[in-house]
Amino acid sequence: MSEVALLQIIGLLVVGTGVGILLFIRSKFLRVGGFVIIVLGTFSLLALGVPQMASLPPAIETFDITKVKTPDDLAGIGQKIFFSKGQCALCHSIGPSESARCPDLKGIGAKLSPEFIYESLTEPQAYIYLDFRHEGVPKEYPARMPYIHKNPIALSKQEIYSVIAFLQKMSGEPISIDVDDVLKMRDRDAMTVAAVATHGAAANAGE
Amino acid sequence: MTHDVNAHRPSRLPSAKCCAWSLLWALILLPAFAWAQDAATQAMSVEYRDIPGLGSRNVIWIVAQQHLLLAGFVLGVPIFAWVCELVGWKSGEARYDNLAKEFTKLLTSAYATTALFGGILLFLLIGLYPKLMAYLSDIFFPSFLAYCMLFLMETAVLYLYWYGWDVMQGRKKWIHLTLGFLLNLFALGIMIVPNSWATFQASPVVVGDGTAIERAWAATWNPTWWPVNIHRLIANVVLGGFICGAYAGIRYLLAASRAERDHYDWMGYVGNFIGVFGMLPLPFAGYWLMREIYQYNQQMGITLMGGFLAWLFILQAMLIGVLFLGANYYFWMGITYRIPGSEQRYRRPILAMLIVLMVCLGVWMTPHSLVASLEEARKMGGTHHPLLGVFGVMSAKMTVANLMILVTFMSFIMYWRAGKQETAAWAKIAKSVMGALLVVAGIAVVVLGVWGYFVPAIIRINYFSVAQVLIVLFIMLTFTPLTAVLMKSAKVTTAMVWGQMPVRSAYCLVSNAVMVVLLMSLMGYARSSSRVHWHIYGVMRDTSEYAYSPALGYAAAFMSLNTFVFCLLAAFIFWVATMGDKAKQGPAQGARADTPTGMPGMAPAVAGGAPTGARTGTPTGTRTHE
Numbered sequence: 001m002s003e004v005a006l007l008q009i010i011g012l013l014v015v016g017t018g019v020g021i022l023l024f025i026r027s028k029f030l031r032v033g034g035f036v037i038i039v040l041g042t043f044s045l046l047a048l049g050v051p052q053m054a055s056l057p058p059a060i061e062t063f064d065i066t067k068v069k070t071p072d073d074l075a076g077i078g079q080k081i082f083f084s085k086g087q088c089a090l091c092h093s094i095g096p097s098e099s100a101r102c103p104d105l106k107g108i109g110a111k112l113s114p115e116f117i118y119e120s121l122t123e124p125q126a127y128i129y130l131d132f133r134h135e136g137v138p139k140e141y142p143a144r145m146p147y148i149h150k151n152p153i154a155l156s157k158q159e160i161y162s163v164i165a166f167l168q169k170m171s172g173e174p175i176s177i178d179v180d181d182v183l184k185m186r187d188r189d190a191m192t193v194a195a196v197a198t199h200g201a202a203a204n205a206g207e
Numbered sequence: 208m209t210h211d212v213n214a215h216r217p218s219r220l221p222s223a224k225c226c227a228w229s230l231l232w233a234l235i236l237l238p239a240f241a242w243a244q245d246a247a248t249q250a251m252s253v254e255y256r257d258i259p260g261l262g263s264r265n266v267i268w269i270v271a272q273q274h275l276l277l278a279g280f281v282l283g284v285p286i287f288a289w290v291c292e293l294v295g296w297k298s299g300e301a302r303y304d305n306l307a308k309e310f311t312k313l314l315t316s317a318y319a320t321t322a323l324f325g326g327i328l329l330f331l332l333i334g335l336y337p338k339l340m341a342y343l344s345d346i347f348f349p350s351f352l353a354y355c356m357l358f359l360m361e362t363a364v365l366y367l368y369w370y371g372w373d374v375m376q377g378r379k380k381w382i383h384l385t386l387g388f389l390l391n392l393f394a395l396g397i398m399i400v401p402n403s404w405a406t407f408q409a410s411p412v413v414v415g416d417g418t419a420i421e422r423a424w425a426a427t428w429n430p431t432w433w434p435v436n437i438h439r440l441i442a443n444v445v446l447g448g449f450i451c452g453a454y455a456g457i458r459y460l461l462a463a464s465r466a467e468r469d470h471y472d473w474m475g476y477v478g479n480f481i482g483v484f485g486m487l488p489l490p491f492a493g494y495w496l497m498r499e500i501y502q503y504n505q506q507m508g509i510t511l512m513g514g515f516l517a518w519l520f521i522l523q524a525m526l527i528g529v530l531f532l533g534a535n536y537y538f539w540m541g542i543t544y545r546i547p548g549s550e551q552r553y554r555r556p557i558l559a560m561l562i563v564l565m566v567c568l569g570v571w572m573t574p575h576s577l578v579a580s581l582e583e584a585r586k587m588g589g590t591h592h593p594l595l596g597v598f599g600v601m602s603a604k605m606t607v608a609n610l611m612i613l614v615t616f617m618s619f620i621m622y623w624r625a626g627k628q629e630t631a632a633w634a635k636i637a638k639s640v641m642g643a644l645l646v647v648a649g650i651a652v653v654v655l656g657v658w659g660y661f662v663p664a665i666i667r668i669n670y671f672s673v674a675q676v677l678i679v680l681f682i683m684l685t686f687t688p689l690t691a692v693l694m695k696s697a698k699v700t701t702a703m704v705w706g707q708m709p710v711r712s713a714y715c716l717v718s719n720a721v722m723v724v725l726l727m728s729l730m731g732y733a734r735s736s737s738r739v740h741w742h743i744y745g746v747m748r749d750t751s752e753y754a755y756s757p758a759l760g761y762a763a764a765f766m767s768l769n770t771f772v773f774c775l776l777a778a779f780i781f782w783v784a785t786m787g788d789k790a791k792q793g794p795a796q797g798a799r800a801d802t803p804t805g806m807p808g809m810a811p812a813v814a815g816g817a818p819t820g821a822r823t824g825t826p827t828g829t830r831t832h833e
Contacts, residue, residue, distance in 0.1 A: 007764050014767075028460045032717055036774055039721050040767035047522055047763030053515040055756035057740030057749070083745075090413050090745055124415075146415040153413075 008048050014041035066183070071165055071175035074182060078166030081159050086148065088163070094170060102145070109171030114164050121148040121160055157185045254338040255751045263335040264753040265765070270331060272728055272769040273776065274324035276446070279439070279727065280777075281321045282394045283447030284314045287481045289387035296380055306474060308372055310451060315369045316784035318362075320776065339742045346414055347404055349423040354400045361393040398443070399436045403427035406435050408743050409734065410503045430503040434496035441492050445485035446727065449720040452478025454781055456716030459708070468706040475708075475716050476541060480619075482719060483534045487616060487683065490527075490608050491676050498668065500737070507744065511737045512601075513575075518759055519733050521574050524604070526729065528568035530722040531611050535564060537715045538618040544707045546626040553621060560614050567607035567614075575599035597660070602667060606656025609675045613649060616683055620690055626701035629693050637693060641686055648682050651675075724773055728766035736762075 014037050021034025068074050082088045091102040108117070119126055124145035148155050155163070165177045257263045288310035295303030333340050344351070368386045375383035403426070410431040414422050455474035462468040501508035510516060539557050543550045573595050597603065629638070652675050659667040736756040738744045748754075757765075 004758075004760055007760055010764070029457065032457055032460065032714070033774075035714055035717065036721055037771065039718060040725075040770055043522075043526075043725060044760070044764045044767045046525065048760035050518040050521065050759060052758035052760050053518070054758040055510075055515045055736065055739050057754040060748075060750070087413055087746055090411060146413050 004048055004052055008045060011041045011045040011048065014038075015045070068179055068183065071177060071179055072169070074162050074177060074179055075165040075169040075175055078159075078162035078164065079170075081155065081163050082166055085153070086155055086159070086163055087153055105167060107171045109164075109168035110173045111171075114161075114168070114176055117164050117167060118160060120145070121155075121163075123147075158182050161185070256335050256337070257752075258335070262753065263331075263751075267328070267331055267335065268765060269769060269772065270324060270328045272731060272766075273773060274321065274328050275731065276724060276727060276769075276773045277317055277321035277324060277776070278398075279443040279446045280450055281314060281317050282398050282440075283443030283445070284310050284317075284451065285387065285390050285394055286444055287448065288314065289384070289391055291477075292387060293384060296384065306477065309474070311369055311372070312784050313451065313454065313781060315365065316780045317777075318365060320780055322358075336742075339747065342743070342747060343404060343407075346407070346426045347423050349420045350400050350403060350427060354397070357393050357396040357400065361390065361397055364390045364393060395440070398439060399432075402435050402439065403429070403432050405734075406431045408741075409507075409738055410500070411743050411746050431496065431499050434492070434499045438489070438492040438496050441485050441489050442727065445482050445489060446723050448478050448481030448483075448485060449716070449723045450478075450777065452482060452716040453720035454478070454777075456713035460710065460713045465706060472545075472705045472708050475713070479534060479537050479716060479719065482723070483538075483615060483619060486530065486534065487612050488680075490612065491680070494605075494672065494676065501668075504744070507737050510739060511733060515756070516733055516736055517575065519729065521572055522759070522763070523726065523729055523733075524568070524571040526722050526726045527608075528564075528571060528611075530719060530726070531615055532564055532568070533715050533719045533722065535560065535615055535618045537712060537719070538622045540708060540712050540715070542622055542625045544709065544712075545703050545705065546701050547704065548701050549625045553625065556621060560618060563614050564611060567611045570598045570603050570607045571611075573598035573603075600660075602656050602659035602671075605659070605672050605675055606652055609652045609679045610649065612679050613645070613652070613682065616679075616686070617645065620686060623690055623694060624697075626699060626703060627694060627697040628700050629697050631693060631696050634693055637689060641689065644682065644685070648678050651678050721770060721774070724770045725766060728769050729763075732762050732766065 018034040018036075018038035018041060022031055022038070025031055025034065068077065088105075092105045094104070095106045096104055112120075124147060146153060148160065149157075161177050161182050165175045168175045168177070255263065258266050288307045291303050291307035291310065295301065295305075295307060364386055368383065368390050371383060371386065375386075407426045407429050410429045412425060412429050414426050416422075417425070452475050455471045455478050459468060459471035459475055462471055497508065497511070500511065512520065539553075539560075542553050542557075575596070631637070655671045655675050655678075659671045662671065739756060740749050740754040741747065742749050
């Protein structure tokens with residue numbers, strides 16, 4: 001018997017009990033109780049009548065850095081980090097956005113050198129802080145750029161350079177990060193990043 | 208002045224033998240200390256613990272829901288208890304003061320249980336989700352301290368407010384009112400501080416460097432904090448009002464005397480009125496919250512409205528629809544039974560309102576995509592119905608939600624005006640203007656709704672929906688004072704009679720309370736599930752075995768269970784709270800039974816009741832209508 005069928009039987013029993021109380025019990029207080037359980041049972045039965053979709057979490061992806069062969073592979077990993085572990089997308093948008101709390105990063109890979117981006121991520125107060133504010137009235141939630149290589153985000157060098165590779169790629173620039181150089185940075189054995197998808201794969205609960 | 212250094216010296220110095228024993232013990236215990244440290248380190252690395260058989264998430268779900276519902280009641284009741292007390296003080300009518308005291312009595316007994324569930328929840332969270340709690344503690348510790356301070360202040364003020372009620376009367380009343388104000392102020396703090404923790408989980412902002420207070424403040428001021436604060440504040444008033452209404456409904460059913468029946472009929476009316484009063488702006492606050500969620504993260508908004516939670520909003524529509532119907536039905540019963548002779552006069556408007564409400568409910572409940580077999584879907588050309596499909600989109604739903612609010616507001620206005628004759632010279636013009644405004648507002652809401660189909664979504668969301676909300680608010684904000692002025696000079700043609708409501712009115716009040724509790728449970732599930740597999744959205748992933756969001760049927764069964772447990776808890780708390788009263792009233796009950804008290808005749812002016820002293824008579828028949 002499926003979970004839905006079992007819950008439907010329980011719901012029917014609950015409603016039946018409520019009806020029984022209303023029919024056979026004279027105590028006013030208990031009759032109110034019977035009425036309440038009829039309402040609750042009916043609500044459950046109705047909810048069991050609509051499509052039953054559960055939200056399942058996506059699998060945790062593990063990336064083996066040794067398998068990175070091309071700059072595009074590196075940018076692919078950087079993209080995943082940008083939208084997950086790096087938390088970049090919490091504040092930055094790629095393209096104009098009303099809700100973004102920090103500068104739009106579209107085309108940033110073409111405007112800034114990798115060294116400058118690296119410094120902006122690891123020493124955010126060094127230079128970029130003065131420039132991040134927009135012209136005119138400051139935006140509603142001006143977030144302060146965190147040190148990306150320190151806790152709680154704590155990206156490794158390899159991860160940071162992967163993000164830079166992604167920023168260059170999405171700006172239409174050739175990726176200037178050398179894969180071999182990144183592979184030599186052995187400050188982490190492997191990069192483990194959570195899956196990008198923020199919505200779980202919907203699956204039928206009955207399956 | 209010299210200080211005798213020997214004064215505090217121990218009388219006996221440790222001997223060499225003693226030192227040797229200590230050293231030996233230290234050597235023996237060293238591995239044990241090391242082992243303990245290992246265990247501590249190991250414990251620190253535990254991310255989750257489970258309760259076998261029950262499941263950690265299920266346990267947290269039940270305890271958190273009970274805590275939240277009790278807290279909603281405890282934070283909502285002081286608002287209208289204080290307003291009642293203020294009205295009583297200003298008008299000099301003792302019954303408002305008595306009512307406020309009765310509300311507060313329910314509050315004091317619920318307060319301890321709320322705190323108890325809060326404590327249980329905290330222990331369970333620390334034990335079952337240590338990693339998440341460590342992360343949140345690291346960010347929010349200063350606000351934990353603030354919360355403790357607020358809780359202490361709230362408790363102290365509540366004690367003073369409750370136990371000082373009879374002492375602080377007359378010239379000292381202002382002190383009591385000030386305490387009531389402070390009670391609400393601290394209650395607001397108690398609500399908004401934990402809201403920051405919960406909203407940070409849903410809409411986190413990057414927390415950079417800085418002092419502990421700076422970091423906590425940055426995390427607190429997240430995009431959904433204030434929308435949730437406002438939404439919960441209003442929802443707490445609605446919950447408190449309807450729960451008090453249900454309490455009055457049950458007491459009305461169980462009333463042993465005429466006086467009790469009259470009193471609880473009136474209290475039921477006030478509870479329903481407070482619930483409706485809060486319910487009218489609540490959809491607007493909900494709309495603002497959803498808008499902020501969409502602005503924060505479109506994916507989260509889509510998960511809620513168009514993803515696996517889409518069907519949840521059909522259930523929400525059903526619950527809200529039943530709640531609107533219940534609240535209106537109670538008003539209509541009030542017109543019929545409390546104002547003799549009004550039944551015929553208002554039959555047609557009531558019928559028209561019922562039809563509008565039912566049509567609106569039908570539209571609101573129409574899903575965007577229908578549940579259809581493959582063959583049916585082929586015939587329709589998809590799951591989007593060719594005719595009903597137009598009702599499945601937001602433009603239609605916003606329109607009917609606004610119309611339902613308008614109708615409910617008009618039910619209230621009708622109740623207010625029933626049994627009275629306006630005497631002001633300008634009354635006819637005022638009524639004509641109000642009638643015209645109502646028609647224009649209704650048409651404008653519908654036109655904007657239909658127009659919304661033909662403009663880009665951003666225009667509809669930013670301008671059309673906002674305009675619809677403003678139109679309805681305009682009607683409420685102009686009609687209320689205008690009607691109040693008209694009623695001030697109105698002549699009472701039919702006095703209001705309390706204690707005549709049928710039994711089903713009490714069931715209606717109970718149903719309203721159950722609907723609100725179910726709604727809060729449902730939307731709590733929605734809020735939590737919108738984070739999908741994240742403890743903190745996009746920041747800390749849920750890697751436990753409970754990272755999935757359960758299907759709606761399973762969740763609804765849990766919500767029903769939670770609602771039932773809450774009803775049992777509330778019944779027990781209220782029973783305990785009123786046990787003493789029954790003992791006190793016991794000996795005098797027989798003497799007072801079936802003796803009109805005079806109180807119910809003095810209906811609240813805003814409620815459409817007769818002004819003080821205007822009662823023209825009390826029917827002798829006191830049997831409630833079955």
